Amino acid sequence: MKGEHFLVAFAFCILASSFASAYDPSPLQDFCVAINDTKSAVFVNGKFCKDPKLAVANDFFFSGLNIPRNTGNQVGSNVTLLNVDQIPGLNTLGISLARIDYAPNGGLNPPHVHPRATEILLVLEGTLSVGFVTSNPDNRLIEKVLNPGDVFVIPLGLIHFQLNYAKTNAVAVAALSSQNPGVITIANAVFGSNPPINLDVLTKAFQLGKNEVKNLQKQFGGNNK
Template sequence: MKGYHFLISTLAILAFATFLASAYDPSPLQDFCVALKDIKDGVFVNGKFCKDPKLANANDFFFSGLQNPRNTQNPVGSNVTAVNVDNLAGLNTLGISLARLDFAPNGLNPPHTHPRATEILVVLEGTLYVGFVTSNGDGNRLFTKVLNKGDVFVFPIGLIHFQLNVAHVNAVAFAGLSSQNPGVITIANAVFGSKPPINPDVLTKAFQVDNKVVDYLQKQFWYDNN
């Protein structure tokens, strides 16, 4: 009888683990599923319609241009070039994406989260100060590191993180993300630049500041570097 209960418990744990795994991008059940914008003759899979596999070609799996630096002359001094399912259709259902990050001297990729992906970042040129903050239950601990050329850092899924160029020259990094469409929420933009704006009374109480501070912040232009 004890063996029977152990078997049932083991199966339950395995079923629960399978359920948790399915909370992320699902494993594909076919070689590929090229995303299709035109729904005619398409098959709906994981948020996208899929092209008939017989009509797929090499260009569906190709993206060009990451060798080119992006303009960083903006308020935050950085620019992110994302390669996800929206501009590389062959990524659909494959659970990965990529980004190039360009930084001017003192440029910042502001605190943000990717709700659907873990990010792994490698520095190609320059020096970056990077970090992430743990969730409330873990005490909102801050983990930081200064990265140089060739260094790698990982940002766990959903956690607030940032990158700052601390050198006097441009910096470049590449990031891999564990979702075909990781999403991005830039904290300041979302909180103070939402449309319509969040009721100032909410923000005044949340941040424990004078309502004039909230009013000032809500009137700023919150730049989107993605």
């Protein structure tokens, strides 16, 4: 039954993305399968394109998105992104797909942004609290609790998150309006940058003491001394 639900969700997300306004350049041919061979390819939208006559079914295929992922990490979530790097046939088509697994009792997809994509999220299993924050000056939190079959939209470039506060695992599928949406996880980017952001910047921006900032940088891989 879960496998059937996953197939329905997959079809839903692809259909939803097809009606969205893609932010990637529109294709001028049927497809442009990405390839690393530069000798006999044309460079289009960040990727080289295979001769269309040489395209095969596997260029447009991925298997195994129904398999649960390991959530035994610090935040208790795992994102499996299918972008142009996993499915070369997505090149120039302006869509991608992700499966997100959440551990029970606090599994979190932490606050992050997709700089190049709007997201539409479908919950398959479990209960998730999902939200995003509007831009300055309001910074208003828009949040809702979602159950299986519920859908939530995250506008382009806004900070958003998902939290599983239930006692069971949760699974969601997200469609994104870019072949390569990108992701910036806020805490990792701010406190784990390489080289580290100047302490004076972070202490003033977050109204924290230098020792507090240093501790956060250690947790997220920064190296300020």
